[in-house]
Amino acid sequence: MNDDILGFFDGTIEVGQSWGVRKLDEHYPFKHNFGIHCGAAGSGKTDILLSMHFSQAIRNKAQCIAYLDEGSQRMHYLRLIGQLYGKKLFEIYPFETDPKKRTKWYVSRDELIAGYEEVVKYVKIIDKDNDVLRNEKTISTLLNVFRGISSKGNVQSVLIDPKNAFSVDNKKGQHGAYEYDKVILDEMRVFQQDLNVKLDLVVHPSKGARMTKHTEADKVRGIGVGGQSKPVDIWDAENGAIIESRADDSLTFHRYRKVAELETYTLLHVRKIKEEETGGKTTDDDTPIWVYKDKRTWRWMFDETDLLGSVLAHKPIEQGSVASDLPF
Numbered sequence: 001m002n003d004d005i006l007g008f009f010d011g012t013i014e015v016g017q018s019w020g021v022r023k024l025d026e027h028y029p030f031k032h033n034f035g036i037h038c039g040a041a042g043s044g045k046t047d048i049l050l051s052m053h054f055s056q057a058i059r060n061k062a063q064c065i066a067y068l069d070e071g072s073q074r075m076h077y078l079r080l081i082g083q084l085y086g087k088k089l090f091e092i093y094p095f096e097t098d099p100k101k102r103t104k105w106y107v108s109r110d111e112l113i114a115g116y117e118e119v120v121k122y123v124k125i126i127d128k129d130n131d132v133l134r135n136e137k138t139i140s141t142l143l144n145v146f147r148g149i150s151s152k153g154n155v156q157s158v159l160i161d162p163k164n165a166f167s168v169d170n171k172k173g174q175h176g177a178y179e180y181d182k183v184i185l186d187e188m189r190v191f192q193q194d195l196n197v198k199l200d201l202v203v204h205p206s207k208g209a210r211m212t213k214h215t216e217a218d219k220v221r222g223i224g225v226g227g228q229s230k231p232v233d234i235w236d237a238e239n240g241a242i243i244e245s246r247a248d249d250s251l252t253f254h255r256y257r258k259v260a261e262l263e264t265y266t267l268l269h270v271r272k273i274k275e276e277e278t279g280g281k282t283t284d285d286d287t288p289i290w291v292y293k294d295k296r297t298w299r300w301m302f303d304e305t306d307l308l309g310s311v312l313a314h315k316p317i318e319q320g321s322v323a324s325d326l327p328f
Contacts, residue, residue, distance in 0.1 A: 016279030019056065020310035021302040023289050027270040028249065029279040030056050032156070034192045035200045036185075036246065038237045039253030040210055040229070044266040046070060046161050047079060048253065048291055049200055050123075051300050053157045054080055055308045056198075057122035062156035065149055067126045067142055069165035076125050081115035082298035083308050089298070124149060128165070139166050139184045143191045150195050158192075161202035164238070181239045185246040203243055209236030223261050229254075231288070234271045248274040254288075266291040268302075 008015065016029035039045035046068060053064040068076055082089045089107055096102040107115070128137065132145055139160075146158055192199040209232045216226035231254035237243045244250065250272040256262040267288040273280035283289065291302050299308050 015275075017056070017060075019052070019302075019307065020059070021305045021307055023303050024307075025279075027281055027283055027289065028251065028273070030198065031249070031275075031278065031280075032192075032196050032198050033248035033274070034189055034246070035198065035249045035251070036203060036234065036237075036243055037200060037251040037253070038203050038205055038232055038234050038243075040205055040232070040255075042257055043253040043255045044291065044293070045202060045253040047076075047293075048266060048268070048300055049159055049161070049202065050076065050080070051083060051307060053159050053198075053200070054083070054119075054123050055311050057156065058308075058311050060156055062154045063122055063124065064157040064159065065124050065126065065146055065155055066159040066161070068159070068161050069128055070161065073125050073127045073129075077116060077119060077123075079298060080119045080123060081112065083300075084115050084118060084312065085111070086297040086299060086309065086312070088296065137166055139163075140187065142166065143187065146191070147195070150197070155195070155197060157198040157200070158195075159200045159202075160188075163201055163203050181242050182246075185242065189246065203237040205232040205236045206238050206240070220256070220262060220267075223259060225256055225259055225262070228256050228258060231267055231269060231285075233269075244272065247272055249280065264292050 015031055017031070018025050019028075019030060037045065037049065050066055050068070053066065056062075057064045066076075078089055085107065087106060089105065089112070091104045091106075093102055093104065105112075126133070126142075126145065128134070130145065133141060142160065146155075149155065188199060188201065210229055212230045214225045214228050214230055216224075218225050232252050233240075234247065234250035234252060235241060235244045236252075249270070252269045252271050254267045254269070255265065268283075268291050269285070269288045270280065270283045273282060289302055291300055293299070294301055294306070297306070297309070299306050301307070
């Protein structure tokens with residue numbers, strides 16, 4: 001008898017875990033699979049996905065690893081610390097001439113260090129300054145780095161953002177761009193299955209997809225969006241056909257950055273669920289999950305539900321032994 005089937009029957013293999021957000025659970029439960037997600041720059045995709053991985057790592061007392069090429073490692077960690085405490089960490093006064101007064105902090109030094117130490121129990125962020133990647137920045141090298149980290153801890157999820165941040169290795173000499181994507185996506189699939197993790201890969205939409213505009217009559221929540229870019233689908237990614245075929249699940253992220261009433265919201269669409277039997281279903285075009293960041297708590301709200309808050313409600317941050325300094 002197949003062990004995976006029996007494990008599913010006996011409940012020792014978990015599928016379709018809750019995020020603590022009703023609509024997210026209904027459409028996109030947490031699964032150990034290969035997700036490929038698409039969104040234009042400025043749609044909030046990196047911060048939202050990182051927060052999702054962070055919250056689920058805390059829920060399951062596990063770890064996530066993230067390669068984030070865009071933005072600084074320092075700021076990614078600070079955002080997670082702010083979300084952990086549920087408040088804005090600092091405020092910048094750019095016209096202040098005294099450097100010591102330019103940043104107003106709302107946490108103490110010890111609170112900042114304690115928050116960092118709590119975050120890194122669950123999240124390890126790697127960026128382009130990693131020593132190994134500095135010499136050879138390819139997907140194959142990154143996966144080897146991840147394997148080394150995974151061998152030392154309880155890693156349940158991996159986030160790579162974005163795919164096009166990596167150099168083309170010698171496989172490109174053997175294949176065209178389309179075939180090359182097939183090769184590296186299959187390599188990532190093998191990695192995901194070998195480690196039994198959730199692997200999320202972020203891709204960018206093609207230029208043509210970004211140029212597809214709403215008509216002047218189009219409205220979203222009764223608000224006119226004429227002339228604005230339309231939300232993309234997963235096949236709108238560069239080499240979208242192979243991207244869509246290799247993904248188990250797919251999300252897309254969209255923000256109407258030039259519409260005042262909508263500019264703070266990210267429209268999250270679930271575009272593909274391969275195994276609907278284990279939970280999840282696509283969202284309709286006109287009923288996305290509305291996501292926004294609460295400016296008071298720095299946390300992401302999914303249809304008015306605090307994703308991280310439900311996990312952290314009864315989890316205080318202990319301030320005992322702290323490191324001598326922050327690593328950034």
